[in-house]
Amino acid sequence: MVLRSSSWQQDDRANRSRSPVQYSPKVSYKDHAGRNSGPRRRRRLPVAFLLAATVCFLAVWRYIGGFPSDKTLSGRPYAPISAQTSSWRDAFAFKSSARRKRGDLAVATRLQTSKHPFRLPEELLPVHHEAKRMLYHNGPLARTRPPPNQFLRDPHADLSQPVVGIITATNNPRPVMRETAASLFAQSLQNFVWVIVNDHSTEAASAAILADLGKDPRVHVITNADRQGLAEGRNIGFEWLFAHFDPAPRFLVSLDDDDLFEFTALEKACWTLESNPTWDLAGFRYIKWGAANETVMTGLHSHDANFKVGNFVPNAAVYTSRAVQSSGCRYNEKEFHRGGEDWDFWMCLAEHGHWGGSVLEPLYWYRMNPTSFRASRWGKTFENGFESLKSHVQRRHPSLADKFPSKVPLRSVQLEPVTWTPPFEQAIAHTDKQIMFVAAWLYVGGADIGLMHMVELYARAGYRVTVVCTLNKVPEGIELRPWIMQYTHDVHILPSIVRAHDMPRYLVNLIRTRGIHEVIFSNSQLVYEMLPALVEQVPHIKWIDSFKTDTQKSQYLHNEAYDGWKSGGYPRYSIMTQRFLARTITCSNYLKDWLLERGHLNADRIGVVKLGIEASHFAPATPSHRNAMKESVLGVEPNTIVITFVGRLDPQKRPLLVPKIADELLRRIPDADFIIVMLGDGDHLRKLKASVASLELEEIVRVEGMQQDPSEYYAASDIFFLPSVSEGISIAVAEAMAMGLPIVTARAGALPEQLGVLPTKTRTAPNELGGILVSHTLDDEKDAILYAEALEKLMLDPKLRSRLGHNARKLVKDSFDWRTTLSGLFQETEIAENLPGHGATLPGYPHPAAELAIQTLLFEMSRETDQIGYYP
Ligand SMILES: *[C@@H]1O[C@H](CO)[C@@H](O)[C@H](O)[C@H]1NC(C)=O
Numbered sequence: 001m002v003l004r005s006s007s008w009q010q011d012d013r014a015n016r017s018r019s020p021v022q023y024s025p026k027v028s029y030k031d032h033a034g035r036n037s038g039p040r041r042r043r044r045l046p047v048a049f050l051l052a053a054t055v056c057f058l059a060v061w062r063y064i065g066g067f068p069s070d071k072t073l074s075g076r077p078y079a080p081i082s083a084q085t086s087s088w089r090d091a092f093a094f095k096s097s098a099r100r101k102r103g104d105l106a107v108a109t110r111l112q113t114s115k116h117p118f119r120l121p122e123e124l125l126p127v128h129h130e131a132k133r134m135l136y137h138n139g140p141l142a143r144t145r146p147p148p149n150q151f152l153r154d155p156h157a158d159l160s161q162p163v164v165g166i167i168t169a170t171n172n173p174r175p176v177m178r179e180t181a182a183s184l185f186a187q188s189l190q191n192f193v194w195v196i197v198n199d200h201s202t203e204a205a206s207a208a209i210l211a212d213l214g215k216d217p218r219v220h221v222i223t224n225a226d227r228q229g230l231a232e233g234r235n236i237g238f239e240w241l242f243a244h245f246d247p248a249p250r251f252l253v254s255l256d257d258d259d260l261f262e263f264t265a266l267e268k269a270c271w272t273l274e275s276n277p278t279w280d281l282a283g284f285r286y287i288k289w290g291a292a293n294e295t296v297m298t299g300l301h302s303h304d305a306n307f308k309v310g311n312f313v314p315n316a317a318v319y320t321s322r323a324v325q326s327s328g329c330r331y332n333e334k335e336f337h338r339g340g341e342d343w344d345f346w347m348c349l350a351e352h353g354h355w356g357g358s359v360l361e362p363l364y365w366y367r368m369n370p371t372s373f374r375a376s377r378w379g380k381t382f383e384n385g386f387e388s389l390k391s392h393v394q395r396r397h398p399s400l401a402d403k404f405p406s407k408v409p410l411r412s413v414q415l416e417p418v419t420w421t422p423p424f425e426q427a428i429a430h431t432d433k434q435i436m437f438v439a440a441w442l443y444v445g446g447a448d449i450g451l452m453h454m455v456e457l458y459a460r461a462g463y464r465v466t467v468v469c470t471l472n473k474v475p476e477g478i479e480l481r482p483w484i485m486q487y488t489h490d491v492h493i494l495p496s497i498v499r500a501h502d503m504p505r506y507l508v509n510l511i512r513t514r515g516i517h518e519v520i521f522s523n524s525q526l527v528y529e530m531l532p533a534l535v536e537q538v539p540h541i542k543w544i545d546s547f548k549t550d551t552q553k554s555q556y557l558h559n560e561a562y563d564g565w566k567s568g569g570y571p572r573y574s575i576m577t578q579r580f581l582a583r584t585i586t587c588s589n590y591l592k593d594w595l596l597e598r599g600h601l602n603a604d605r606i607g608v609v610k611l612g613i614e615a616s617h618f619a620p621a622t623p624s625h626r627n628a629m630k631e632s633v634l635g636v637e638p639n640t641i642v643i644t645f646v647g648r649l650d651p652q653k654r655p656l657l658v659p660k661i662a663d664e665l666l667r668r669i670p671d672a673d674f675i676i677v678m679l680g681d682g683d684h685l686r687k688l689k690a691s692v693a694s695l696e697l698e699e700i701v702r703v704e705g706m707q708q709d710p711s712e713y714y715a716a717s718d719i720f721f722l723p724s725v726s727e728g729i730s731i732a733v734a735e736a737m738a739m740g741l742p743i744v745t746a747r748a749g750a751l752p753e754q755l756g757v758l759p760t761k762t763r764t765a766p767n768e769l770g771g772i773l774v775s776h777t778l779d780d781e782k783d784a785i786l787y788a789e790a791l792e793k794l795m796l797d798p799k800l801r802s803r804l805g806h807n808a809r810k811l812v813k814d815s816f817d818w819r820t821t822l823s824g825l826f827q828e829t830e831i832a833e834n835l836p837g838h839g840a841t842l843p844g845y846p847h848p849a850a851e852l853a854i855q856t857l858l859f860e861m862s863r864e865t866d867q868i869g870y871y872p
Contacts, residue, residue: 111152154428188490314364490514545573590728651684747773
């Protein structure tokens, strides 16, 4: 795969050369207090009663057919209650009786975006997860991140059964405690209680901070009147929580008064514990910032190093109240009054068999205070005293030396039941501008860059965007995460949070808690295959699929009968599942026609939205610049014609054809001065090099491998060349066109469309195109001649090169900038509509259960089912 010089890379370079932005929370605590404060005793009963009455009324009305459309209370569409499956009802059968009083529907309050705008700052910075690229001034509240009001507390939520109990002991808190509070109040899991134990604070400013925080209905400031110290303060917090809630909040957190969470930290950690029932602690990677900067990659997953080497558990790890209650572990003030009490506490839990693991994302920011401040709190414990602290901890928990209760995520087990019941209520409000995107990967490929642009468009239009990625292959499978997190805090890489059988439930819970109505998904086999179940679970959702896939790949490249990847890839899935889809978005008219020819029933339900590129980043090279680049990048004379190939070296792009073409060109025009430069990596790299060597073409065909920045190569080129079998939309071709290069490529897939062949016209004059289209035969010998002919024509005719290059540039500039091409997405989403009788029997439409069953049968048992195996 070639890393292209697309926007995200250039942004990064630009950003890093800018002066670092000072850390400064965009929203002062006041904003939150204003929003979240209110009388602690809410008029909950009348509201619940009214809702219940309304729901009953609506249920009856609907049942008797009195409701014409699918809209209810706040305009949220719901399926008729009578049509709801039992699993949908299960999903809301919470144990809490308060919940049940409201009926089966999860009626979250819907807040208007106009009153709670979600506005992105102008300047945004990527949110890296790799230690070497971390931006330490880009914490969750930084001005270069989306605002902290992505998740709003549901003002009418029932907070009587908090999911998480947070304990903070504080002595004379500093103003930064307001930031800690802001990062808590911005959580996607809003259903928590925060016990702040005021440990003998004396300063008026501190008292004012605590008084402000106390205005939030979830905050309880209690006073530690006698036993002084951090450890005792936290123990008082335990006692208070256990006395006030029965059962106690399922999860607990000991939070310092100056640290910060990413806004999905609590939700993800609690889900990890839910998905790994034998775990009692869940941590994360974390970032130390301030007086020193470090990205901490160790953690609970470092197993017994937590006993033998040092304390790697993040201070704010989430642990279960079940572990605290059954073990009786508490913070030990007497022996650890100079610090280290948290280490001792974790080891106490471990000694009782309680341990866990990590969500492998940096979700917690640990403020490094200046040395002087640390010294005033902990003396020299962590400098000179560390070895004695360690042996002290080890002496107190001797059994851990031989037997440490290490845990890893439970292996996913086939046929582990898939359930739908959400484990806890999150108490976040819905808003009217929410949308979800699901992708299999966050690779830096054309399609995924397209996803990133879609996320940006929606976020800039004020939407709260949720992004889900269903596969994870660190690091490259999530390369785009940092750039996507510029636009939303709500990014979920499922495999790093839950085990496979919990993914369906997690996904549905995201939809339900965020109040999402539309899901746009790309290239996700998992979603396609789950659609029948998802439609049952969340019937009001519009599922919109979007893809940029080359469909012919399989047709030509796989010889085995059923190994044509899914017999046509995602477009085939789209056809199979069309009864469940509210709309299908393709990136070319070619793909739209492909769908219609192969069983899609309705052209009106397919939209075309092109992906587009960052056109402004490409400009044709001037002749002198081109000559300079020829010399500096390739070491050739200005007169040498440079033909450039950019693409994965795999059968789809036919790189092995190139040496044959070069050979043919040399035969035809032996005096020609030219080279072919090939950029890209892939399975055919070795074969390609061997073929170049065997034809003694090393001087002519330059295999340059993958290049970080191909734009210099484009600038040095005269012709762009890509002999693909087929392409959905080729980003490489679009970028070359933006550079004003004439293209030589195949008359296949969406390439003709990209070069200017209009779908409505049967024939476009060759002179109006952005290059030459070759009608290939897919026979290497014949095609080498056809491509050589086309290239020869351009090589011998500079005027033609210039004219076609000019056309190419214009085609891209006029209509292929992603902001233009993707703007159609809003309308497509708007007009997306579920079929009448959505989710019911729809005669005539394929049923994926049958199609997938046959496909699996053929994959696995073709010898037994097909004549291939035994037919004489
Ligand atoms: C930590 O990073 C911040 C932000 O990038 C920077 O301002 C600060 O100087 C760094 N601190 C140290 C000790 O390097």
